[in-house]
Amino acid sequence: MSTTTDALLTIDDLRVVFGGRHAPRLTALDGVELRLAPGESLGLVGETGCGKTMTGLSVLRLLPPGAKVSTGSIRFEGEDLLRMPERRMRRLRGSRVTMIFQNPASAFNPVFTIGWQIDRVMSQHLDLDRRGRRERLAEVLGEVGLPDVDRIAAAYPHQLSGGMLQRAMIAMALVNRPSLVIADEPTTALDATIAAQILALLRRLQDEHGFGVLFITHNLPAVRQLCDRVAVLYAGRVIETAPTAELFAAAQHPYTRGLLASAPSVASRGSRLAAIEGSVPPDPGAVIGCSFAPRCPLAFDECRRVRPPAVPITPTHESACLLALEPDTARASA
Amino acid sequence: MSTERSAAAPLVEVRDLVVEYRTRGLHGGRPVRAVAGVTLEIAAGEVYALVGESGSGKTTLARTLLRLVDVTSGDLAFDGREITRISGEELRRLRRRMQVVYQDPAGSLDPRMAVSELVAEPLRTHERLRGPALRSRVLELLTDVGLAQQHLSRRPHELSGGQAQRVAIARALALRPELVVLDEPTSALDVSVQAQILNLLADLRSAHGLTYLLISHDLGVVRHLADRVGVMYLGRLVEESPAEPLFADPGHPYTEALLRSAIGDAGDGGDDRAATPIGDIPSPLDPPSGCRFHPRCWLREQLEHPAVCASDEPNLVPIDRGDARRAACHFADQLHPSSESRRAS
Numbered sequence: 001m002s003t004t005t006d007a008l009l010t011i012d013d014l015r016v017v018f019g020g021r022h023a024p025r026l027t028a029l030d031g032v033e034l035r036l037a038p039g040e041s042l043g044l045v046g047e048t049g050c051g052k053t054m055t056g057l058s059v060l061r062l063l064p065p066g067a068k069v070s071t072g073s074i075r076f077e078g079e080d081l082l083r084m085p086e087r088r089m090r091r092l093r094g095s096r097v098t099m100i101f102q103n104p105a106s107a108f109n110p111v112f113t114i115g116w117q118i119d120r121v122m123s124q125h126l127d128l129d130r131r132g133r134r135e136r137l138a139e140v141l142g143e144v145g146l147p148d149v150d151r152i153a154a155a156y157p158h159q160l161s162g163g164m165l166q167r168a169m170i171a172m173a174l175v176n177r178p179s180l181v182i183a184d185e186p187t188t189a190l191d192a193t194i195a196a197q198i199l200a201l202l203r204r205l206q207d208e209h210g211f212g213v214l215f216i217t218h219n220l221p222a223v224r225q226l227c228d229r230v231a232v233l234y235a236g237r238v239i240e241t242a243p244t245a246e247l248f249a250a251a252q253h254p255y256t257r258g259l260l261a262s263a264p265s266v267a268s269r270g271s272r273l274a275a276i277e278g279s280v281p282p283d284p285g286a287v288i289g290c291s292f293a294p295r296c297p298l299a300f301d302e303c304r305r306v307r308p309p310a311v312p313i314t315p316t317h318e319s320a321c322l323l324a325l326e327p328d329t330a331r332a333s334a
Numbered sequence: 335m336s337t338e339r340s341a342a343a344p345l346v347e348v349r350d351l352v353v354e355y356r357t358r359g360l361h362g363g364r365p366v367r368a369v370a371g372v373t374l375e376i377a378a379g380e381v382y383a384l385v386g387e388s389g390s391g392k393t394t395l396a397r398t399l400l401r402l403v404d405v406t407s408g409d410l411a412f413d414g415r416e417i418t419r420i421s422g423e424e425l426r427r428l429r430r431r432m433q434v435v436y437q438d439p440a441g442s443l444d445p446r447m448a449v450s451e452l453v454a455e456p457l458r459t460h461e462r463l464r465g466p467a468l469r470s471r472v473l474e475l476l477t478d479v480g481l482a483q484q485h486l487s488r489r490p491h492e493l494s495g496g497q498a499q500r501v502a503i504a505r506a507l508a509l510r511p512e513l514v515v516l517d518e519p520t521s522a523l524d525v526s527v528q529a530q531i532l533n534l535l536a537d538l539r540s541a542h543g544l545t546y547l548l549i550s551h552d553l554g555v556v557r558h559l560a561d562r563v564g565v566m567y568l569g570r571l572v573e574e575s576p577a578e579p580l581f582a583d584p585g586h587p588y589t590e591a592l593l594r595s596a597i598g599d600a601g602d603g604g605d606d607r608a609a610t611p612i613g614d615i616p617s618p619l620d621p622p623s624g625c626r627f628h629p630r631c632w633l634r635e636q637l638e639h640p641a642v643c644a645s646d647e648p649n650l651v652p653i654d655r656g657d658a659r660r661a662a663c664h665f666a667d668q669l670h671p672s673s674e675s676r677r678a679s
Contacts, residue, residue, distance in 0.1 A: 093491035164614065192592055193591055193615070218525065263525055264529075264557060269558055275525035275527075276529070277530075279494055310495060
């Protein structure tokens with residue numbers, strides 16, 4: 001197993017299954033591989049059910065009941081998270097690794113003030129007295145654009161707008177100075193003008209503090225704005241990774257290309273959109289060969305027999321497609 | 335409103351529409367003006383899109399047009415006939431001519447009914463179809479929306495999101511309506527499925543000569559489908575324009591901000607902070623004085639806070655950047671040069 005010392009997060013061959021003894025077994029993650037360098041922001045994109053949220057929850061070891069990791073490893077700052085005792089794991093969550101959720105209204109407890117909730121996160125992890133925590137709270141609220149500290153700290157979640165609550169949640173995620181922030185659809189529930197403010201804020205804070213971001217989303221344009229690199233997930237596997245600009249300009253995998261082509265744009269006006277026909281396989285673990293082959297316009301016989309490995313196209317761009325392996329011969333036989 | 339109209343008359347006319355909701359409790363019955371004086375027309379065969387954020391009034395406007403919400407003041411006309419206060423049999427006949435497709439297909443379909451019953455229901459109630467005639471019309475509708483015989487016996491939970499939305503569309507088309515209100519028709523769908531549904535909507539429009547009122551916050555969808563666009567902000571129409579010029583050269587600072595916020599469209603988004611609105615959307619319970627956008631307006635900031643923005647509400651008036659374009663901004667003529675220089679810098 002690789003122990004690259006300069007990686008912040010390394011996920012190797014991660015498999016997560018649902019069910020087992022009493023329920024049918026269903027594969028949620030089918031061998032996910034990811035690398036995240038310190039201070040890097042990696043977009044994890046894919047459609048409903050592809051496993052992107054499951055990947056984030058695996059890192060925090062917060063998988064829902066019924067789901068469990070069957071194989072694989074998750075290394076964070078050199079330590080294997082899957083073997084870490086629960087006590088240590090609890091110390092890690094909320095301090096070194098934190099999470100920003102999609103719906104801030106349900107991530108906060110409605111019966112406590114924002115100030116109390118952020119203070120509690122601090123008191124469990126930071127060695128600061130009341131006054132020190134008070135100062136840190138003011139500092140972090142200022143950083144996320146909520147300078148009216150007394151009012152915000154005394155407010156209950158329902159007294160703040162969606163945009164302000166999302167800022168407060170970012171403050172809570174950053175208050176203990178994490179090295180990795182997992183952001184799961186942080187702007188999906190927000191209006192467009194507010195979402196743009198939140199993304200700009202995240203990007204600025206990341207530049208200033210240098211934490212790594214695992215940005216989970218189905219929104220490709222948002223990835224383009226925030227991320228250095230993108231990993232595309234399909235049916236529980238990473239099928240392509242590349243630096244953001246390269247992925248948008250020169251995607252190799254037919255699924256990534258389909259995803260990019262199906263988004264309406266200026267050019268698509270008045271013409272037909274390139275929809276990806278069919279739907280995601282119900283149990284990716286049961287598919288022999290490439291899980292995208294049944295929907296792939298370029299699939300040939302080999303695709304249904306062999307599971308394509310991730311193939312480097314450039315030193316920073318990988319694609320799990322047989323066409324990437326030997327582009328010319330493969331196309332000729334198709 | 336006159337009942338005699340030329341053939342070129344718009345299919346839908348909305349005049350000075352005001353819709354108020356009464357709130358209870360804490361606000362002591364203070365009315366919320368969800369739609370605060372909107373005038374617009376939709377031509378037959380056109381796709382008219384209403385865009386705006388939470389509280390803009392776009393959904394209320396559409397629901398009022400469907401006569402699901404009462405008009406507080408103003409007039410509505412459909413196909414040249416006043417519909418603001420009709421009721422009984424007249425309203426029932428009108429309802430067949432305008433249908434709606436909602437955002438969440440699973441929530442808008444009765445979970446206990448099979449697809450065949452769901453599509454047959456409007457035909458049974460309104461057209462009194464029975465037996466083989468009913469069956470063949472149901473099949474025809476399902477074929478129209480890209481479903482097959484095998485889907486007939488499925489229930490909503492056995493359908494994918496895209497299939498369920500196809501069923502909702504088949505139901506909406508069953509009575510051969512002239513106007514279909516599409517309320518965020520693809521917001522709940524993944525992008526690859528969204529593309530299938532958008533293609534279908536475009537096909538159905540040309541096959542049946544439909545008029546669409548599209549309500550969406552997704553500018554990509556609007557740009558793909560709409561002929562004309564109305565931009566709403568806190569109950570007011572702030573800009574109205576044919577779609578292409580609006581996206582190329584917005585006529586209102588809010589529209590420009592909305593386009594800039596449509597993340598990623600501006601490429602790397604390096605300079606997008608210039609036109610990003612300041613702060614949060616105010617509550618429709620207590621809209622700002624003067625121009626409702628003024629507290630968040632980046633253009634007002636650039637012009638160093640002219641007093642008129644906070645004192646006088648601007649009217650929606652023609653602007654000199656192309657035909658049929660209207661905007662409600664005291665400084666609409668300042669928008670273009672300043673955004674040019676901003677882009678250049």
